[in-house]
Amino acid sequence: xxxxxxxxxxxxxxxxxxxxxxxxxxxxLAELHDVSSTYLAxxxxxxxxxxxxxxxxxxxxxxxxxxxxxxxxxxxxxxxVDGARPAFVCTExxxxxxxxxxxxxxxxxxxxxxxxxxxxxAWRASLGTVTIADLAAEVTxxxxxxxxxxxxxxxxxxxxxx
Amino acid sequence: xxxxxxxxxxxxxxxxxxxxxxxxxxxxLAELHDVSSTYLAxxxxxxxxxxxxxxxxxxxxxxxxxxxxxxxxxxxxxxxVDGARPAFVCTExxxxxxxxxxxxxxxxxxxxxxxxxxxxxAWRASLGTVTIADLAAEVTxxxxxxxxxxxxxxxxxxxxxx
Numbered sequence: 001x002x003x004x005x006x007x008x009x010x011x012x013x014x015x016x017x018x019x020x021x022x023x024x025x026x027x028x029l030a031e032l033h034d035v036s037s038t039y040l041a042x043x044x045x046x047x048x049x050x051x052x053x054x055x056x057x058x059x060x061x062x063x064x065x066x067x068x069x070x071x072x073x074x075x076x077x078x079x080x081v082d083g084a085r086p087a088f089v090c091t092e093x094x095x096x097x098x099x100x101x102x103x104x105x106x107x108x109x110x111x112x113x114x115x116x117x118x119x120x121x122a123w124r125a126s127l128g129t130v131t132i133a134d135l136a137a138e139v140t141x142x143x144x145x146x147x148x149x150x151x152x153x154x155x156x157x158x159x160x161x162x
Numbered sequence: 163x164x165x166x167x168x169x170x171x172x173x174x175x176x177x178x179x180x181x182x183x184x185x186x187x188x189x190x191l192a193e194l195h196d197v198s199s200t201y202l203a204x205x206x207x208x209x210x211x212x213x214x215x216x217x218x219x220x221x222x223x224x225x226x227x228x229x230x231x232x233x234x235x236x237x238x239x240x241x242x243v244d245g246a247r248p249a250f251v252c253t254e255x256x257x258x259x260x261x262x263x264x265x266x267x268x269x270x271x272x273x274x275x276x277x278x279x280x281x282x283x284a285w286r287a288s289l290g291t292v293t294i295a296d297l298a299a300e301v302t303x304x305x306x307x308x309x310x311x312x313x314x315x316x317x318x319x320x321x322x323x324x
Contacts, residue, residue: 012255086163090170115236119285
């Protein structure tokens with residue numbers, strides 16, 4: 001099972017945006033993470049389409065979170081970038097072959113599909129309990145309060161001349 | 163996020179094998195599921211490598227489960243076919259860029275990675291609580307006791323002439 005690599009970048013950008021007191025240009029987020037602007041723009045656009053960030057136009061433009069960090073869950077971000085489709089997709093194998101269950105008798109998902117759905121629900125429930133405010137608080141706990149202060153100062157400073 | 167399609171076939175084959183009172187040739191499982199023998203053989207080999215089924219050689223040969231259906235979980239089968247690697251793989255983004263956390267300070271996984279690991283644990287825990295004996299019991303509950311009796315009879319009968 002594999003998740004889009006973009007999820008990790010989108011989560012890092014979202015946590016960074018909790019520290020910003022003004023819009024952050026995509027290029028600045030790319031510089032901070034030492035990653036291609038084009039690649040990062042794709043993840044930011046996914047967050048934007050999902051209504052998690054919005055792009056502020058103009059000279060001092062950039063990305064901002066659309067709501068409080070405590071109201072954005074890790075699940076929101078995972079689904080924005082990777083989609084909400086479950087990893088397991090039932091192809092109705094029970095309806096195949098010489099002993100096929102007639103389609104009319106398949107009134108509920110098969111036991112295999114139910115087990116996979118229950119696990120998917122558990123996974124989403126877990127991701128839904130953690131907000132990016134929680135992540136930011138844990139970053140501070142892990143690395144100290146200077147981490148976000150330093151980040152905020154870096155984001156406010158003009159970019160280094162190319 | 164996407165899981166290998168082989169997982170669904172491997173789960174169906176495993177549940178079918180709970181009904182068999184003798185080894186079932188791969189070709190017979192393929193016929194039952196109306197799927198390519200070559201494709202199914204790949205999934206059965208994955209189950210075999212993981213020690214969930216074994217191949218009995220000879221005239222009446224075929225696949226058998228290596229242990230009681232109540233001792234084989236859905237997780238065992240998912241990991242046999244799809245691998246045990248978590249869907250989210252941390253690439254240590256925190257160690258990149260101008261504000262990189264020094265590698266030496268990265269003594270534990272970052273908060274993002276921890277949240278993803280907790281969700282992965284919840285997913286695996288859920289899949290680990292369901293055995294193929296449970297799935298077989300649910301099939302009987304859904305479709306009645308004749309389902310497995312019919313399956314057992316079909317498996318015992320000689321294959322139709324080509």
